[in-house]
Amino acid sequence: MASRTKATSGKSGKTSKSGDQAASNGTGTSTGYSKDQLLEMYRQMYLIRQFEVACGENYARGLIRGFLHLYIGQEATGVGTIAPLNDDDYIVTHYRDHGHAIARGLDVNRSMAELFGRKTGLSKGKGGSMHLFDAAKKFMGGHAIVGGQLPLALGLAFSQKYLDTKGVTVCYFGDGSTNQGLYHETLNLAAVWKVPMLFVLENNGYGMGSAVERVRAGSPDFYTDVEKYGIEAAVVDGMDVIAVREATEQAVKRLRAGDGPLFIEAKTFRYVGHSYADGQKYRGSEEIDEWRKRDPVEVYPQMLVKRDIATQKEIDDLKAAVDEEVVAAVKFAEESPQPDPDELFDDIYA
Amino acid sequence: MAEILFREAIKRGLAEALDNDPNVFIMGEDIGEYGGAYAVTDGFLKQYGPKRVIDTPISEAAFLGAGIGAAAGGLRPIVEFMSISFSLVAFDQIVNMAANLRYMSGGQISVPMLMRAPTGAGVQLGATHSQSFETWLADVPGMRCVCPSTPYDALGLIRTALKENNPVMFAEPALLYAMRGEVPDEYYEVPFGSANIQRAGDDVTLVSYGAGMRVLAAAADELAAKGVSAEVIDLRSLNPVDYDTLLTSIEKTNRALLLDTSRRKGGAMAEIASDLHERAMEWLDGPVVRIGAEDVPWPYNRGLEQEVYPQSSDVLAGLQKHYGI
Structure with a gap:
C-alpha cells in the first residue's frame, strides 16, 4: 500500500515516495522495521505522552513555572524524524521541545529536573522548559523566539559541510514561524550553500491561538512554498510514525550524499493548548476529538497487536515500565537541590 | 615599526587568523568579489578562496545566525556587517541567541564568533547609517564589545577577539579607516578590559x-x-x-x-x-x-x-x- 507520504517534484525527482513495504497506522500489512524498532517507537511516544502529562500535573502543583508548552498529540512527528538519525547529527528545535529531547534520548531525570529549575537539570536550572540542551547528544536546544532557531541550524549544517562530517542537521519549526522573515532567508541560504539541513515543519494548524488560515495568504499547505528555492519537499501525516520515519530516512540518506537541503511538512496537531495557561477559546472541541481518533499513542499500539507484531501484554509491560520511569523522574526532580546563588555568575562567558 | 592605515591593521589581523586556523572563515555582504564596502577584505577571496570568504545575500539575521550555528559547530566565523546600523536587523540573533546560548544551556555551548561593523557618524550618511549600536550591545551579558581608536589597538584588539571564545562585537569607527599609525612588526595583543x-x-x-x-x-x-x-x-x-x-x-x-x-x-x-x-x-x-x-x-x-x-x-x-x- 502507499503510505500517506507524498512528494512534490523538485529539481531532481521525487523526495519521499514510500516503498511498498510501508505501513500506516493500523491499515498496512507489513513494515520494513523490526519488532524492536516498532516497539521502541511506541515506547518513546508513550514516554513523551506520560512525561508531558506529568509536566502538566507538576505545573498545577506549582513545581514547574514559567511557560510550559506540551507536545501532546505531536509525538509521532518527533519520534519518526529522530529515529533515523546518527550520533553525529544535530537537532535544533523550538520551545515545544520536550518530545524531541526524549526521542533523542536525553536523560529523562535531568530533563524533568530542568523543568523543575533544579541544579541537576540539563542546564542546571538556567534554561527551563523552552531551553533544553544536551550538547553531548548534539541536541542544540529548544529555542523560544519563533523562527529564531532556523539560522542556528543553518550554521550547524554549514559547519558539517565545512568540516565534511557527513552529519546532517534537523531543524524543527512550527507553522507560526513561517511568517517570520527568517523562514525565507534561511531557506534561501540553505539552498545557496547546499548544506545538509532537513527542515521539519510541524504544522499543528495554530500559531498559539491563530489558525493557519487566519494569518496565511494562499494555500494552507507549506511544502509547496519551497520549490521555488530548488528545495524538494514532502508532506507527511504527522500522526503516522511509520510514514514520518520513512520520509525522514529517505531524506537523511540524500542529505548525507550532499544533495543540499530538504523539507518535510508534517501535518500534526496538539490536543492541548499552546501553553499550559491556554483555555483554547479559539477552537472547538470537535476538531480536537476528530484528531484524537488518530492519536498515535492510542492507534499505533492497537495496530501492533492487531497485526501480531506485539502482544497486549508486551504493550502493557512497556507502559508500566514507562509509567515507573516518569514517576521516578518526577521524584528525582523534586528531590534535587535548588541551584546555589553563587552559580548565578557561572556560564556567562567561556 | 611601520606606519599603516587603520583598515590595513584590521586586515592584517584577519589575514593572520585565516592563515593560522583553517576553521576561521569570514562572511558578509560584498566582502568577496566586491572587496568590502570599506576595502578591509579586498583580495581575500582570491587569496583564501570561496569556501572561507563568503559573499552573503542581504540577510543580516540569517547570516549572523548562521555564524552562531557555525561557531557552535566548531568553527570560528568572522561576520561582517556593512554598517552597525544594519546589525539592528540581526539584533534578535545577537542578543537572544549568540549572547544567551551559553547561559541558557548551562555552559554547554560556546559561540566563538567575531562580529565586525563600521560604526559612527560624521560622514554625512544620514539617520540610518550613522548610529553607534556598540553602546547598546555593551549592555548585554554573554558577549564582549570593543572599539579601537588607533591602528595599533585595532590589530591588538582583533588578535584578542579572534582568540576569544565568546561572541565579540568589534566596532570599527568609519571615520578612522584612513587613519595612519605605527604598528610594531613583532607580535603583540591588546587584552579586553584594559583602557x-x-x-x-x-x-x-x-x-x-x-x-x-x-x-x-x-x-x-x-x-x-x-x-x-x-x-x-x-x-x-x-x-x-x-x-x-x-x-x-x-x-x-x-x-x-x-x-x-x-x-x-x-x-x-x-x-x-x-x-x-x-x-x-x-x-x-x-x-x-x-x-x-x-x-x-x-x-x-x-x-x-x-x-x-x-x-x-x-x-x-x-x-x-x-x-x-
Whole structure:
C-alpha cells in the first residue's frame, strides 16, 4: 500500500515516495522495521505522552513555572524524524521541545529536573522548559523566539559541510514561524550553500491561538512554498510514525550524499493548548476529538497487536515500565537541590 | 615599526587568523568579489578562496545566525556587517541567541564568533547609517564589545577577539579607516578590559573611545594652551570596562569628563558615569561631566551633522561650567 507520504517534484525527482513495504497506522500489512524498532517507537511516544502529562500535573502543583508548552498529540512527528538519525547529527528545535529531547534520548531525570529549575537539570536550572540542551547528544536546544532557531541550524549544517562530517542537521519549526522573515532567508541560504539541513515543519494548524488560515495568504499547505528555492519537499501525516520515519530516512540518506537541503511538512496537531495557561477559546472541541481518533499513542499500539507484531501484554509491560520511569523522574526532580546563588555568575562567558 | 592605515591593521589581523586556523572563515555582504564596502577584505577571496570568504545575500539575521550555528559547530566565523546600523536587523540573533546560548544551556555551548561593523557618524550618511549600536550591545551579558581608536589597538584588539571564545562585537569607527599609525612588526595583543592612557595629565580625566579620541586629543591640546593638564583615556573595551584605570586617574585629577560621539542620552558613558559617581565621589570636585551628540536622529546636511556631533569646544565648555577650568 502507499503510505500517506507524498512528494512534490523538485529539481531532481521525487523526495519521499514510500516503498511498498510501508505501513500506516493500523491499515498496512507489513513494515520494513523490526519488532524492536516498532516497539521502541511506541515506547518513546508513550514516554513523551506520560512525561508531558506529568509536566502538566507538576505545573498545577506549582513545581514547574514559567511557560510550559506540551507536545501532546505531536509525538509521532518527533519520534519518526529522530529515529533515523546518527550520533553525529544535530537537532535544533523550538520551545515545544520536550518530545524531541526524549526521542533523542536525553536523560529523562535531568530533563524533568530542568523543568523543575533544579541544579541537576540539563542546564542546571538556567534554561527551563523552552531551553533544553544536551550538547553531548548534539541536541542544540529548544529555542523560544519563533523562527529564531532556523539560522542556528543553518550554521550547524554549514559547519558539517565545512568540516565534511557527513552529519546532517534537523531543524524543527512550527507553522507560526513561517511568517517570520527568517523562514525565507534561511531557506534561501540553505539552498545557496547546499548544506545538509532537513527542515521539519510541524504544522499543528495554530500559531498559539491563530489558525493557519487566519494569518496565511494562499494555500494552507507549506511544502509547496519551497520549490521555488530548488528545495524538494514532502508532506507527511504527522500522526503516522511509520510514514514520518520513512520520509525522514529517505531524506537523511540524500542529505548525507550532499544533495543540499530538504523539507518535510508534517501535518500534526496538539490536543492541548499552546501553553499550559491556554483555555483554547479559539477552537472547538470537535476538531480536537476528530484528531484524537488518530492519536498515535492510542492507534499505533492497537495496530501492533492487531497485526501480531506485539502482544497486549508486551504493550502493557512497556507502559508500566514507562509509567515507573516518569514517576521516578518526577521524584528525582523534586528531590534535587535548588541551584546555589553563587552559580548565578557561572556560564556567562567561556 | 611601520606606519599603516587603520583598515590595513584590521586586515592584517584577519589575514593572520585565516592563515593560522583553517576553521576561521569570514562572511558578509560584498566582502568577496566586491572587496568590502570599506576595502578591509579586498583580495581575500582570491587569496583564501570561496569556501572561507563568503559573499552573503542581504540577510543580516540569517547570516549572523548562521555564524552562531557555525561557531557552535566548531568553527570560528568572522561576520561582517556593512554598517552597525544594519546589525539592528540581526539584533534578535545577537542578543537572544549568540549572547544567551551559553547561559541558557548551562555552559554547554560556546559561540566563538567575531562580529565586525563600521560604526559612527560624521560622514554625512544620514539617520540610518550613522548610529553607534556598540553602546547598546555593551549592555548585554554573554558577549564582549570593543572599539579601537588607533591602528595599533585595532590589530591588538582583533588578535584578542579572534582568540576569544565568546561572541565579540568589534566596532570599527568609519571615520578612522584612513587613519595612519605605527604598528610594531613583532607580535603583540591588546587584552579586553584594559583602557589606555593615551596622554598623561594631572588636572582632569577625559574618557572616550573610538572616534571620540580625536575630539579629546584636540580638547587636550586646547586645554594645555590654557595651562590645564588633561589625562586622556581610551576605554578600548566597552564590555568589560576597565574601572581600575579610570578610578586611579580620577583619584589623581579629581575631575572627570566622559564623551560619546553617539547620542549622549543613554550612551555607553551613562552607565559608567553613574558607576563613577558611586565609586569615586570622595575624590571628585564636581559631577562627572558628560558630552555627547544631540538627542536627534543624525541629519544629512554637513553643517547640521556637525552641530549634532560633539566638538572639542563642547568639552572645554563642559569643564568650564562644572569645574571652572
